[in-house]
Amino acid sequence: MNQTLEEVVSLARQCGCGHRHYDIPIEQMVVGREAFARLVAYLRHKRYERVAIVADDHTFAAVERSLCDQLENGSIRYTVCLVQPDENGDVIADERSIVQVLLETPDDVDVLIAVGAGTIHDITRFSSYKMRIPFISVPTAPSVDGFTSMGAPLIIRGVKKTIQAQAPIAVFAHTGVLCQSPKEMIAAGFGDMVAKYTSLADWQFAHWMADEPYCPFVHQLTEQSLQTCVDHIDDIAAGGEQGIRVLMDALLQSGIAMLLMGQSYSASGAEHHLSHYWEMEFLRQKKRQVLHGAKVGVSTPIIIEHYQRVFWPLLNELEKRPKSMDEATWERLKANTASIRELLESLPSPERIRTMLAKVGGAIAPEQLGIDPQLVERSLREAHRLRLNRFTMLYFLNELIFVE
Numbered sequence: 127m128n129q130t131l132e133e134v135v136s137l138a139r140q141c142g143c144g145h146r147h148y149d150i151p152i153e154q155m156v157v158g159r160e161a162f163a164r165l166v167a168y169l170r171h172k173r174y175e176r177v178a179i180v181a182d183d184h185t186f187a188a189v190e191r192s193l194c195d196q197l198e199n200g201s202i203r204y205t206v207c208l209v210q211p212d213e214n215g216d217v218i219a220d221e222r223s224i225v226q227v228l229l230e231t232p233d234d235v236d237v238l239i240a241v242g243a244g245t246i247h248d249i250t251r252f253s254s255y256k257m258r259i260p261f262i263s264v265p266t267a268p269s270v271d272g273f274t275s276m277g278a279p280l281i282i283r284g285v286k287k288t289i290q291a292q293a294p295i296a297v298f299a300h301t302g303v304l305c306q307s308p309k310e311m312i313a314a315g316f317g318d319m320v321a322k323y324t325s326l327a328d329w330q331f332a333h334w335m336a337d338e339p340y341c342p343f344v345h346q347l348t349e350q351s352l353q354t355c356v357d358h359i360d361d362i363a364a365g366g367e368q369g370i371r372v373l374m375d376a377l378l379q380s381g382i383a384m385l386l387m388g389q390s391y392s393a394s395g396a397e398h399h400l401s402h403y404w405e406m407e408f409l410r411q412k413k414r415q416v417l418h419g420a421k422v423g424v425s426t427p428i429i430i431e432h433y434q435r436v437f438w439p440l441l442n443e444l445e446k447r448p449k450s451m452d453e454a455t456w457e458r459l460k461a462n463t464a465s466i467r468e469l470l471e472s473l474p475s476p477e478r479i480r481t482m483l484a485k486v487g488g489a490i491a492p493e494q495l496g497i498d499p500q501l502v503e504r505s506l507r508e509a510h511r512l513r514l515n516r517f518t519m520l521y522f523l524n525e526l527i528f529v530e
């Protein structure tokens with residue numbers, strides 16, 4: 127983390143933004159080679175006797191010997207639930223996976239341990255919440271900022287919805303395991319961070335235009351985690367321990383920012399709408415899933431281009447009320463024009479973002495991920511409908527501007 131966990135807890139307590147900040151239940155957060163030894167010490171300290179690991183075939187293989195040997199040496203008894211992939215070979219955070227975890231978890235378990243990346247964490251987060259027991263996070267790849275957050279984005283009847291559940295009570299991220307994770311997952315983690323350029327801009331916009339709850343401290347935590355990744359891009363691209371630690375710390379900090387607000391505004395704007403739309407389309411077409419961070423990485427410059435192309439001209443036509451706008455929208459937009467201009471100007475160019483993504487080995491265009499231009503076009507028109515309670519600039523342009 128850029129700031130220690132203790133600093134964040136203390137700053138959140140002093141925050142004067144006027145909004146409720148959720149308590150951070152995370153008691154320990156370890157990123158290092160000693161993570162699994164510290165996990166065992168933590169389990170013993172908590173006197174947890176019955177532990178259930180939730181993983182999938184790949185994530186369990188990534189930690190198996192190093193984690194299980196430690197647990198056995200520490201006399202911790204554990205069961206393992208390996209969540210099964212769907213017909214396409216993907217493990218999905220959906221009804222089936224959740225029911226599998228509920229069925230395979232013994233009734234007297236004290237704590238669940240999520241051993242995996244974003245998907246395993248969301249399945250475990252939701253299942254443990256419904257079982258009214260805590261969960262511990264053991265990330266196997268620095269691929270998303272969803273380890274420390276409390277929301278679980280789930281696919282329910284084919285629709286991606288985020289349900290607020292719970293954050294972990296502790297995180298033990300073994301840097302040896304993270305460094306061994308596939309390079310695409312490291313690039314995806316960087317992509318999920320780059321997405322904060324547009325998510326933060328959308329959040330700020332939502333606050334100005336629709337009085338959505340906003341907190342400068344949470345904004346700053348997220349921005350700081352993004353900036354450290356940008357500052358250390360060479361280290362992250364090299365994939366060594368130092369770069370992976372910087373990336374992981376940033377992902378954990380962004381997750382805590384979401385947790386403090388009890389929702390994901392800071393981390394997920396229109397670029398996430400597009401990604402979720404593509405994900406659902408791939409599920410419908412029974413195509414193999416693409417990493418979340420890879421999708422939000424390529425959607426971020428697309429959203430910036432779209433805002434520059436569609437929003438910018440609108441801001442120059444506000445002297446008289448344009449026919450495309452109702453009175454209230456016009457007044458509000460006029461009152462905030464200077465701030466919105468400045469906000470749009472502050473976004474990096476799409477080329478700069480693509481250069482950064484390429485540097486860490488990530489995709490820069492949707493076609494590289496099997497997402498065709500028609501799907502991109504359709505998502506720019508429709509994807510905001512997935513989250514009608516999220517007031518992004520994309521929502522605004524599609525729902526509140528009336529094109530004849």
Ligand SMILES: NC(=O)c1ccc[n+]([C@@H]2O[C@H](COP(=O)([O-])OP(=O)(O)OC[C@H]3O[C@@H](n4cnc5c(N)ncnc54)[C@H](O)[C@@H]3O)[C@@H](O)[C@H]2O)c1
Pocket residue numbers: 182183184185188217219242243244245246248266267269270271272273275276277278279303306307308314318384390417418419
């Ligand atoms: N809760 C949140 O706040 C939040 C935040 C961001 C993303 N997410 C969600 O996370 C999900 C995506 O997670 P993801 O991108 O981490 O992918 P994932 O968890 O689906 O993992 C992708 C694949 O990588 C494998 N894998 C993981 N670690 C590995 C390792 N060390 N070695 C080899 N293979 C490994 C997995 O088994 C899986 O097959 C999406 O559903 C997204 O919406 C949630």
Ligand SMILES: O=P(O)(O)OC[C@@H](O)CO
Pocket residue numbers: 271272277278279288318390393394398
């Ligand atoms: O819950 P949502 O809004 O899908 O986003 C969570 C996460 O992907 C942010 O990086």
Ligand code: NI
Pocket residue numbers: 270271318321393394398418422
């Ligand atoms: Ni994300």
